[in-house]
Amino acid sequence: MKLVMKFGGTSVGTGENIRHVADVVTEYASKDNKVAVVVSALAGVTNSLIETACQAKKSEANHIETFTKKLLHKHQEAIATAITSKAIQKEVTQITEKTISELEKVLTGICYVGELTPKSKDYVASFGERLSAPIVWGAIKDHKAETQCFTGKEAGIVTDSNFGEAEPLMNFTTHLIRERLGPLVDKGVIPVVTGFIAADQDGIVTTVGRGGSDYTATILGVALQVDEVWIWTDVDGIMTTDPKIVSSARMLPQLSYQEAAEMAIFGAKAMHPRALGPVSKENIPVRIRSTLHPDNPGTLITKEPYAKATEAVKAVALIKDVAMVNVNGAGMVGAPGSYAKVFDVLGKNNVNIMMISTAISEANMSMVIRRNLVGRALSTLEIALLGRGVVTEVTAEDDVAVVAVMGANMKGTRGVASRIFATVANAGINIRMIAQGSSELNISFVVKEKDGTAVVRAIHDEFQLDKA
Ligand code: ADP
Ligand code: ASP
Ligand code: MG
Numbered sequence: 001m002k003l004v005m006k007f008g009g010t011s012v013g014t015g016e017n018i019r020h021v022a023d024v025v026t027e028y029a030s031k032d033n034k035v036a037v038v039v040s041a042l043a044g045v046t047n048s049l050i051e052t053a054c055q056a057k058k059s060e061a062n063h064i065e066t067f068t069k070k071l072l073h074k075h076q077e078a079i080a081t082a083i084t085s086k087a088i089q090k091e092v093t094q095i096t097e098k099t100i101s102e103l104e105k106v107l108t109g110i111c112y113v114g115e116l117t118p119k120s121k122d123y124v125a126s127f128g129e130r131l132s133a134p135i136v137w138g139a140i141k142d143h144k145a146e147t148q149c150f151t152g153k154e155a156g157i158v159t160d161s162n163f164g165e166a167e168p169l170m171n172f173t174t175h176l177i178r179e180r181l182g183p184l185v186d187k188g189v190i191p192v193v194t195g196f197i198a199a200d201q202d203g204i205v206t207t208v209g210r211g212g213s214d215y216t217a218t219i220l221g222v223a224l225q226v227d228e229v230w231i232w233t234d235v236d237g238i239m240t241t242d243p244k245i246v247s248s249a250r251m252l253p254q255l256s257y258q259e260a261a262e263m264a265i266f267g268a269k270a271m272h273p274r275a276l277g278p279v280s281k282e283n284i285p286v287r288i289r290s291t292l293h294p295d296n297p298g299t300l301i302t303k304e305p306y307a308k309a310t311e312a313v314k315a316v317a318l319i320k321d322v323a324m325v326n327v328n329g330a331g332m333v334g335a336p337g338s339y340a341k342v343f344d345v346l347g348k349n350n351v352n353i354m355m356i357s358t359a360i361s362e363a364n365m366s367m368v369i370r371r372n373l374v375g376r377a378l379s380t381l382e383i384a385l386l387g388r389g390v391v392t393e394v395t396a397e398d399d400v401a402v403v404a405v406m407g408a409n410m411k412g413t414r415g416v417a418s419r420i421f422a423t424v425a426n427a428g429i430n431i432r433m434i435a436q437g438s439s440e441l442n443i444s445f446v447v448k449e450k451d452g453t454a455v456v457r458a459i460h461d462e463f464q465l466d467k468a
Helices: 015-030 045-057 062-082 086-113 118-125 127-142 170-180 182-187 213-223 257-265 276-282 338-348 371-385 416-426 449-462
Strands: 002-007 034-039 147-150 190-194 197-200 205-207 228-233 254-256 286-290 299-302 315-328 355-358 364-370 393-406 433-436 442-448
Touching (some): 002 015, 015 062, 015 190, 034 127, 034 182, 045 062, 045 086, 045 127, 062 086, 062 127, 086 127, 118 205, 127 147, 127 190, 190 213, 213 228, 257 276, 257 299, 257 393, 315 371, 315 449, 338 364, 355 433, 364 371, 416 442, 442 449
Parallel strands (some): 002 034, 002 228, 034 190, 147 190, 228 286
Antiparallel strands (some): 197 205, 286 299, 315 364, 315 393, 433 442
């Protein structure tokens, strides 16, 4: 088989884990499979890079050296455990030291300028994968396998310049990846590619969005026309809910692209929301599986849905870090274009709307957005809309969470919504907003964040999702 294998931050968190990853990769490669590898940053590193960049912007220079020293130490420890050959250790250490010294300069630059643009933020965020991939490459080389290390840019992933959420230019990217990686893979060489990061047409570093290594993997899978893309992670597969919330959550053996995408969009963090786009067009199966239990087949995602006729609800997700923005105004009633104005302002300011609900009276509309964008949403809406006779008030609630209930067979099944809402009511919890997508694949609603976990548990229980 020809495979792309992606290892998330949780699978490359320590030197020991990286060694295990190299074991898994070389074992499959030795059985006559052709393998290309995609790796994420070591667990927690991307967050710490972004945090430090934000601090540097506030001119807190004293953090920079402490941070880079700690980062160097973390990666040196991983090198020492993951790689046994002294020569390879030395080679990877040199790359690591050079990369961290570059990072230190970038952070110092941000500090002096006092400005962190989306472009420089992507540049800083890219260092996580630039540091992890050489260690994985070294560990595979240590197993005497033939391997070569690439950044996303070197591999040929070219995106637009929408820093932070860049989109690949698929035709050009496919051409370059085939040219650069294709012959190597065919020869049995294992390319190790940094996930998450790419470059725009001017060669400037971009990232494809948080959790984006999954996306890198499927982009590579399509370009190399593999048999399957395997996403290795710390859970057995996609589950009926986050196992960190409900310990009896059950692994779903099979999902359609559409179901899995819906779950990913609605917070089943096991997958980047746009990752299934390229593979679903080409019908390339994706398997989510656990590095902790490598014999477990995991969740297989293909074209076909796999719902039992009776199974209306398949999974439930909790989406945190969101906020609800409410736009009110009697002037919105019967005023054509008033919703459009709101969307236009938010769109132009790069505020993505995750959920919308409006009252039939039209005097109110509520939207769910990412919590870190509340300030931007409120200020831009206020500047653009208030005092013009249509909108009289714009408010936000940022102590909320979204609960999304999903399943392909919810379509046309009567009574699902009433069961969901009765369950929430019986738990004594108030619902702030409701939306059902016209796809009928999910019903989503907003509750206070403090109630989110209880609601997910109650729904998981009501629909007996732990039972196959
Ligand atoms: P990786 O580092 O491998 O990319 P992520 O943290 O991005 O891992 O995704 C895996 C995590 O997603 C799991 O540890 C789990 O807590 C969380 N998760 C949330 N919802 C689900 C779900 N429905 N099924 C599986 N995992 C989920
Ligand atoms: N390291 C990146 C992140 O934390 C990409 C990934 O892990 O998939 O978002
Ligand atoms: Mg992830």
